[in-house]
Amino acid sequence: MTSTLAEDELAEIRGHVDRFFDRRVDAVADRPVVDRPLHEEMGDLGFFSQGLPDALGGLDLPPAAAAAIAAGAGRALVHGPWLDQLVVVELLAAVAPQHLPPLLDGRVLFSVAFAGAELVHDPVTGTLRGTVSRVRFGSHVDRWCLVTGTGTHVVAAGAPGIGDMVEEPAIDPSWTSYTVTFDGVVPEFSVAHGPELHNRTHNRAKGLLACFSVGAAQRVLEIAVEYVKTRKQFGKPVGSFQAIKHRLAGCYIELVHARALAARAVDHDDRTVAAAARVLADEAFRHTAEGALQVHGGVGFTAEVPVHHYVKAAQQARAWPLPISDELDLLRSALEMDLLLPEPS
Amino acid sequence: MDDVDTRALRAEIRAWFERVLPAEVCLDRAAGTPLTEEQDFAERRRYAGVLTRDGWAGLAWPREWGGRGGGYRERLVLAEEAARADAPDPLNRLGVDIIGPAIDVLCTDEQKSRFLPPILRGEAIWCQGFSEPGAGSDLSALSTRAERVPGGWRINGQKVWTSFGQYADCCVVLARTDPTVRPHAGISAFAVPMDTPGVEERPIRQMTGGSDFCEVFLTDVVVSDADLLGAEGDGWKFAMTALGFERSINFMARQVRLTKNVSDLVVQIRANATRVPSRAKERVVGIHARAMALQAVVEANMTALDAGGVPGVETNASKVFWSETYQGMTDLGAELELTVPGFGDGRGAAWTSSYLAGRATTIYAGTSEIQRNIIAERGLGLPR
Numbered sequence: 001m002t003s004t005l006a007e008d009e010l011a012e013i014r015g016h017v018d019r020f021f022d023r024r025v026d027a028v029a030d031r032p033v034v035d036r037p038l039h040e041e042m043g044d045l046g047f048f049s050q051g052l053p054d055a056l057g058g059l060d061l062p063p064a065a066a067a068a069i070a071a072g073a074g075r076a077l078v079h080g081p082w083l084d085q086l087v088v089v090e091l092l093a094a095v096a097p098q099h100l101p102p103l104l105d106g107r108v109l110f111s112v113a114f115a116g117a118e119l120v121h122d123p124v125t126g127t128l129r130g131t132v133s134r135v136r137f138g139s140h141v142d143r144w145c146l147v148t149g150t151g152t153h154v155v156a157a158g159a160p161g162i163g164d165m166v167e168e169p170a171i172d173p174s175w176t177s178y179t180v181t182f183d184g185v186v187p188e189f190s191v192a193h194g195p196e197l198h199n200r201t202h203n204r205a206k207g208l209l210a211c212f213s214v215g216a217a218q219r220v221l222e223i224a225v226e227y228v229k230t231r232k233q234f235g236k237p238v239g240s241f242q243a244i245k246h247r248l249a250g251c252y253i254e255l256v257h258a259r260a261l262a263a264r265a266v267d268h269d270d271r272t273v274a275a276a277a278r279v280l281a282d283e284a285f286r287h288t289a290e291g292a293l294q295v296h297g298g299v300g301f302t303a304e305v306p307v308h309h310y311v312k313a314a315q316q317a318r319a320w321p322l323p324i325s326d327e328l329d330l331l332r333s334a335l336e337m338d339l340l341l342p343e344p345s
Numbered sequence: 346m347d348d349v350d351t352r353a354l355r356a357e358i359r360a361w362f363e364r365v366l367p368a369e370v371c372l373d374r375a376a377g378t379p380l381t382e383e384q385d386f387a388e389r390r391r392y393a394g395v396l397t398r399d400g401w402a403g404l405a406w407p408r409e410w411g412g413r414g415g416g417y418r419e420r421l422v423l424a425e426e427a428a429r430a431d432a433p434d435p436l437n438r439l440g441v442d443i444i445g446p447a448i449d450v451l452c453t454d455e456q457k458s459r460f461l462p463p464i465l466r467g468e469a470i471w472c473q474g475f476s477e478p479g480a481g482s483d484l485s486a487l488s489t490r491a492e493r494v495p496g497g498w499r500i501n502g503q504k505v506w507t508s509f510g511q512y513a514d515c516c517v518v519l520a521r522t523d524p525t526v527r528p529h530a531g532i533s534a535f536a537v538p539m540d541t542p543g544v545e546e547r548p549i550r551q552m553t554g555g556s557d558f559c560e561v562f563l564t565d566v567v568v569s570d571a572d573l574l575g576a577e578g579d580g581w582k583f584a585m586t587a588l589g590f591e592r593s594i595n596f597m598a599r600q601v602r603l604t605k606n607v608s609d610l611v612v613q614i615r616a617n618a619t620r621v622p623s624r625a626k627e628r629v630v631g632i633h634a635r636a637m638a639l640q641a642v643v644e645a646n647m648t649a650l651d652a653g654g655v656p657g658v659e660t661n662a663s664k665v666f667w668s669e670t671y672q673g674m675t676d677l678g679a680e681l682e683l684t685v686p687g688f689g690d691g692r693g694a695a696w697t698s699s700y701l702a703g704r705a706t707t708i709y710a711g712t713s714e715i716q717r718n719i720i721a722e723r724g725l726g727l728p729r
Contacts (some may be wrong), residue, residue: 007652225725240728244720252720253662260641261634276634331630335611336618 005064017072020045025076027306033175034109034140037121042314043106048085056097063207070208074215077309079175081141083208084112088145091152091201096191099154103299104270110143110154110171111136114321117175119148121190122173127161128153128182134320138178138307149195153187161185162176165269169299172309172316203274205321207265210274210281212257213317217281217288218311221251224292227305243297256286272334275327282324285314352471353481354423358401362430363429364468370433379693382555385433386512393435402441403465405594407449409463417594417647424598428605431728439509440464440471447587451575459571460515460536472513474504474537474561475490475584481577481713484519485581489563490534491520497569498522498535501544503562506709510559513539517587518563519580525645536572537563553701591710592660593650600643600667603674606699607636610678613688620685628677635670639663658724659718668713670705675700 005013024038025031042048050065052058061064066086073082085103092099102108118250119130128146136142139157145292146153163181170176225248228239238244260278265277289310293300302305318324370392372466373384380388396402405420407410413419446456463469480487489502500520507516516537523531537544543566548556574583595704607629614621614629642663650656678696681688689695707713721727 007649173587221725227728229726229728237728239721242718243729245725246714246717248725248727249717249720250659252724253665253717256513256659256662257635257642257666260645261638263645264637264641273637276637279634280638328627328630331634334627334628335626335633336615 001019001320004113006060010068013061014068014072017047017068018075018282021076021078025078028304031077031079031309032342033174033176034081034137035078036109038078039085039106039109041106042082043104043124046124047082048089048106049104050253051086051090052093052100054102056093056100056261063266064072064210064263066208067211069265070266071210071215072218074173074212075219077174077216077219077306077313079107079172080136081109081111083205083212084136084141084145085200086208087205088112089204090204091145091147091197092191094197095193096189097153099189099191108143109137110145111141112145112147112205112321113180114198115146119146119153121148121151125184126190127184127186128155128163129184131179131181133179135167135178135180136163136176136320138167138176138180140176144180146187147198149198151190151192152197153190155185155187159185159188168332169311170316170320175313175316175319197320200269203269203271206264206274206278206327207267209317210258210262210265211293213281213285213314214255215260216310217251217255217258217285217319219247220289220292220307221255223305223307223310224248224288224295228295233234236262236286238295247291247295251284254280254284264311270344272331275322275330275334278322278324278327279331282314282318285310285317289314351418351422354419355426358423358426359429361399361401361434362426364401366392366430366432369395374692379405379633379698380697383687383704386436389433389436390467392433393437396435397437397465397467402435402437402467406441406445406461406465410445410449410457411465416651417597418651419593421597421601421647424601425604427598429601431605434612435467436509436512437464437467437470438595439473440469442598443587443590444471444473446594447583448574450586451478451579451583455571456536456574469514470509470512472507472516472539473587474507474510474516474518474563474701476506477503478505482712484584485532487519487521487532489518489520490524490719491518491522491533494567497567498573500535500537500563500566500568503560505549505560506558507546507561509556509562510539511548511556515539516544516561517574517583519584522577522580526578529581529628530571530578533577534574534580534583535568536574537566537568541566541568552704553698555702586711587662589656591666593646593656596664596667596710597643598659599645599671600639600663603667604640604670606671608682609673609690610674613678613690614681617681617685621681621688625677625681628673632670632674632677635666635673639667639670642666658720661711661719661724664710665707665713665716665720668703672700672703675703 049058050061053060089103113132113135115132119132121128144155161184163183166179168177228244229237231238261277262281264326265274293307293311296307300306373380403412404415404423408414445461448460477487490500491500518535518537519532521531522533543564545562546559548559550556679700682696
């Protein structure tokens with residue numbers, strides 16, 4: 001960890017980020033899969049470099065700043081590849097900072113995919129073979145960053161040797177990912193590293209995704225609150241009825257706790273915290289989006305209000321970087337092995 | 346997570362617990378048997394005594410009243426170490442954590458110097474006379490009356506759910522002093538010594554078998570003007586201030602304790618791994634995740650309070666989240682204790698007892714339903 005931010009500094013960053021996305025994203029419209037001009041502006045504003053040390057051209061901001069960006073993107077429901085870009089910046093800063101510059105201005109877009117033994121890097125020819133699932137954004141981005149336990153390979157989307165690309169099922173039209181077959185692809189570059197960096201990157205992606213989900217849940221709760229204050233039935237705002245109040249208060253209770261754990265997950269490189277953060281963020285996001293739809297009544301089921309985008313994103317966010325059921329399995333096996341709550345130290 | 350400042354404090358407190366608890370406090374904890382109510386009470390009194398003697402009771406109290414002037418973060422460290430050491434609940438907890446701080450905010454210097462030092466020294470055990478048979482969630486509907494008499498007030502009425510009433514030396518009684526104004530404005534708070542003629546307490550037998558709380562009957566109880574806490578008509582403010590401290594300081598300690606309880610449950614499940622059904626393992630994973638989240642929220646709340654913030658609706662949210670997680674944990678623990686032979690900590694049916702005791706957590710200090718109303722109206726801004 002580099003530095004810490006006072007609460008008022010963090011609030012300023014959050015305000016800055018939220019205003020940026022509010023200005024740039026039309027809440028009701030469908031989101032494009034990848035919004036390039038948006039990412040260029042994010043790059044120009046330093047969103048991708050803010051966490052780097054001064055020497056690498058950054059502001060040396062702590063992980064809480066990346067969490068604020070994730071929450072702001074969540075409010076606006078911009079899936080990416082900003083998240084991928086942030087974790088790739090952090091990964092390369094650790095092992096290959098010379099490759100950072102193209103990532104920082106948002107003109108070259110990177111997505112990240114985590115691969116295991118199914119991807120083989122031939123040390124003689126330097127080529128990649130195998131099949132990798134959950135390659136985010138496919139050809140909508142420029143580079144794929146394939147992170148494995150032994151090293152990271154950066155491949156140009158559409159490079160020679162890329163075979164079948166099968167689009168994976170999605171509920172959210174602005175989310176897309178592919179199962180990609182690599183048949184002798186030469187990476188643009190490869191860097192060797194151990195499993196620790198793979199795990200750290202994985203944990204960071206989960207933490208940021210949890211922050212995204214919590215930011216989105218917060219926004220859809222606000223949308224629901226605004227609606228129930230104005231919509232009248234029986235001569236009163238429906239928000240004055242206890243059935244509505246208790247449902248939305250319940251969403252708030254989940255949200256407060258999911259948010260604190262998501263913030264902790266970004267701040268601590270810990271696989272159980274990251275997994276638990278995703279589990280709680282997933283529950284809070286789905287329950288809040290579904291609750292918001294319900295308290296809107298019929299109009300919640302239409303495309304005239306933005307609630308449906310949140311419902312779809314909440315379901316979609318369960319798929320990556322690890323299916324949510326795998327997070328539960330991870331927690332369960334941690335329990336069976338040696339999991340304990342982090343001791344106060 | 347500790348910064349440098351609290352690391353030394355934590356080490357000091359941990360060493361103190363290791364030295365003092367077994368030698369001076371937990372004298373009756375034999376393996377295989379739960380404490381009797383008398384043993385439990387004696388343990389809690391001894392614990393309050395050593396906390397005071399060695400200066401820990403007033404960790405977060407102002408120096409002026411004999412405290413150490415520490416902040417919420419320090420108080421959190423003490424709570425974490427108390428949970429880690431499995432320390433009992435100190436007998437003067439209500440006074441030290443809730444009523445004393447409220448007196449410090451709202452009362453005169455004369456009252457502070459009269460009431461606060463004995464609270465901190467553990468000489469005066471305080472209780473709260475807030476709820477009544479006809480005024481529970483709707484506290485402002487209370488009907489206990491206080492009428493002016495020369496030099497003081499005469500109080501008549503009945504209180505209920507008065508925790509530790511049978512052990513207490515003094516009670517904060519909320520009474521209506523002006524029936525002509527709106528309900529919240531006509532209430533005043535009084536310090537009523539429990540040995541005042543006309544005060545009669547009757548312990549209520551609970552579903553747990555214990556009697557932690559009482560009914561308190563007040564019949565022509567006369568107190569002096571000097572026993573009016575704050576100004577006339579400040580009773581609601583006193584109650585809300587006290588409840589604010591209850592949710593911020595007092596619940597922090599219970600929330601921290603939950604973390605320890607969940608760890609114990611995890612350890613016990615692992616110790617019985619082959620006999621515990623897999624569905625139970627799936628459930629404990631969710632409970633564990635919630636305990637982690639609660640810990641993160643509590644730390645953030647304490648840091649915010651130290652920075653000068655006031656407890657907001659986050660503390661209402663944490664109260665609900667804590668109580669529901671606690672119930673989920675004890676429900677699982679009780680199920681395993683009742684169905685997996687030998688499951689538990691070897692000290693009797695601890696989970697089963699906790700399950701029963703835990704049913705109160707979503708009711709006391711504001712029911713979950715009232716908390717949701719408060720969150721909806723004050724946190725989300727929904728109309729009344």
